[in-house]
Amino acid sequence: MLRGLHQAFGHNARRPLSFTAYPWVKLTTHARPSFLGQRFISLPGTFTSSRSAFDPRYFSSAQSLAPQPLVDASEAPVPLGSQPVLTPPPVAYWLLFSSALVFAVIVVGGVTRLTESGLSITEWRPITGILPPLSACQWEEEFEKYKATPEFKLINHSIDIHDFKSIFYMEWGHRVLGRLIGVSFIVPFAYFAFRRKVLSRPLVRNLGLLGLLIGFQGALGWYMVKSGLEDSLMTTPGAVPRVSQYRLAAHLGAAFVLYAGMFYTGLGILGDWRWARGAGWSGMKSDPAGTEWIKVLQNPAVKRFSRYSKALAALVFVTALSGAFVAGLDAGLLYNEFPMMGGSLVPPTDELFSPFYAKKADGSDYWWRNIFENPTTVQFDHRCLAMTTYVSATALFLASRTSAMKALLPPVARSMATSAFAMVNIQLALGISTLLYLVPVPLAAAHQAGSVMLLTTVIHLVFSLRRPGAAAQAWRAATKGAKSGKP
Template identity: 50%
Template structure:
């Protein structure tokens, strides 16, 4: 009994330490509570074992001692498991209740946030599904398409110079893609051509072999046009479907595709003007209308410029957006310089002047005006033909002669050639004036290096074009020189547009760059605010966990203390039972003094 009372005293002394350790868990995690409970239980177990060894006599059989130790261990293990299970249930219940309360409190807010984010994502997806910029692959494809249009313009000039455009008298967009495959097919096509005004008035002695040569020229020209349409429409659909173009570029591609189809219609409309029955009248010249020819040429030029400018715009935009922030801002600030405004306007006016000069060349080709006054700079006895020849009433159709001036400007070969000479000379003078202005001291400092090279390119092409034009006139419009002169006009216009792309301000690229910079700045500010919010929320969670641990320990400790006392009483009772059993086995022998002293 004294030993049992000593063991109870040891447990009572351990109870305050156990309570102190549990109350200190307010600054620790919940898992430390379980480890502390297990540690205290192991200490209690060791003290109980030491007490048992002190109260156990050496004369007791080993078997019964092992049984008593096993019983004590089982009782201690059961008590420890009971303590841990009760504490775990209490902790799990409190944790589940706290989590459920937090979900109940924060659930609607999180749901609103999720629904708001989903709604924002859906609205953004509905707003735009195409990127802000187009890929460089689209730019290279556009430049390749522009090169193909450049080639067909030159080949179309050759078709006009060889008078092959009226060899095919029908327009079959699909079935006309195949040439005659047999001799009977060739005879049928030649029979159709023999019924045209051009054969009766100009080529009445043409043979089948000669007809085949002009037929192949026109057939290749039409097939090339079909190829341009297919090679543009199909890749355009692919790039839009793959989302490799911006929204504005997608609309631009749609417009170019429509322009290509319209160009095919204008081509047949032009050919049809040379097959009219009124051209069979004596004195008529079977050729296409100069108005329709110029419209066909102008549409081809516009289509070419649209492809060229779109490709250059994509490359310039991507280059600007991929550069560093400082380089991009420096480039934009250089193009914003007010000193460049007169130069930019001059380049735009020069591009319009080159285009107008090329269209006047289309009128010259349609009227065969290059076959008269084959000299330069004079036209007959002076710099200009006589006034009566320039404003001839023969070309007027109105009774009051109100259309005299504009019909002579568009239908009189002498005045049409003079107009072309004046426009060409004006273009040459404007280019040289622009070159002189670019070399001035005020503009030399602010003009970009690429623009300076562009000015030199324009000067070189305008000199080449002047030489080709004068040579074509002096040598009575040979096919090679005339075709080179037409190609030179488009090359000069190309280089003028390239010069403009180097000095004109990229408004779309600047807007995209500004939007991205605002998004980056806003994202950084939002990230900082969001980070502080997250940190504050995390701190609140940790504080709530610490407070919850304190409350949990304060609520659990009385039960744990009572449980410890119950365990000590159970252990004391088990020791009493063991001692009573031992005394019943040997009632004549008193307990050893060592045990009593202990």
């Protein structure tokens, strides 16, 4: 029994058990452990602990006390030793903090592009590049490298070193913030991953993919910048020294995926932990049986509402990507009016689809190149997607306010539908203002930040209709079984 207890507390089995090493352990006179509420209690013959029953030390299926039947959501007995890992809140807080850093780097990246600072650093040095030039000689050396770029030769040939420093620091700050995200993610991840019984295997895999995506983002960022440094821009008629809109959209899209992954995973961990400890699901009144969510999610109307919420999240993402094409082509500087474009809702056909953008002799790339490379078409597409997003978010909000859906949806879902509607109105106002005022940096940066905020509210809406995780269900059932007195 002592050896089994020693293993259950997660220590090396070869180390002799000493009660002085566990001052919180008390020896009683009878026989078996049980759960009641949130603490171990002493039943006849038990080693008991004042620690929470949800301490990660007890979440392993590899080491346990003698099996004890518990009750899951379907009333089937579950051995204590088979309880899955329930990830604790510190992991959620770390992920939410990491997502906030990604939010910040998206906004800083937008300002970097708007101030045309992104091509000021002509090399990618992931380690040594963390330090800016520290002497006048080093500044002159960096400035000489920039003078060799197409951007300096065609646009910025009149700037001096003081002007260069301002754009250099903007790009340098963006890159340093990206490195900070990498360090602040990898170091805690390694700590949590190697600490026993904190992360489940699927969560380790998913977080590992997010870590790889951070590294990929760094490489993709340099790949994007490199497209604006190519010497071929000097000889291409009508070429402008700027990064490829395709690579810019890929870089921004990967950042949105990274943000969404961190934010949603953090919400899931925190929500599961609270629900497993007895809180109500998605803001509903707590049900001791933990079954309040089942009836809601099985309702056909709620299922449709959940599907529409996911579709809205996808639409927000696609609209944001179309905004990257607008930014990459400076398409926001065309047709600075709304809702008209040149006196009508649709621009002239010869501008919308021009043969100028086709590169192949047979014209087979005529359609798709106009869609992605024609500034007029790109702005029109972004307007159409933005208005579709606005109408969809409004329709979802109105649906959530009907008497039937108000009775079916949980409180958090209703509040998030309202938040999404409020945010889509703010985002529309920012977008129109940015257009009318010829893309000023503050408004354009706020518009990009608004796209992340809108995505945040929609992700939270989708999350509010998510079923509790398997680990949370198992632990909620265990608590229910203990409170009901079932063996």
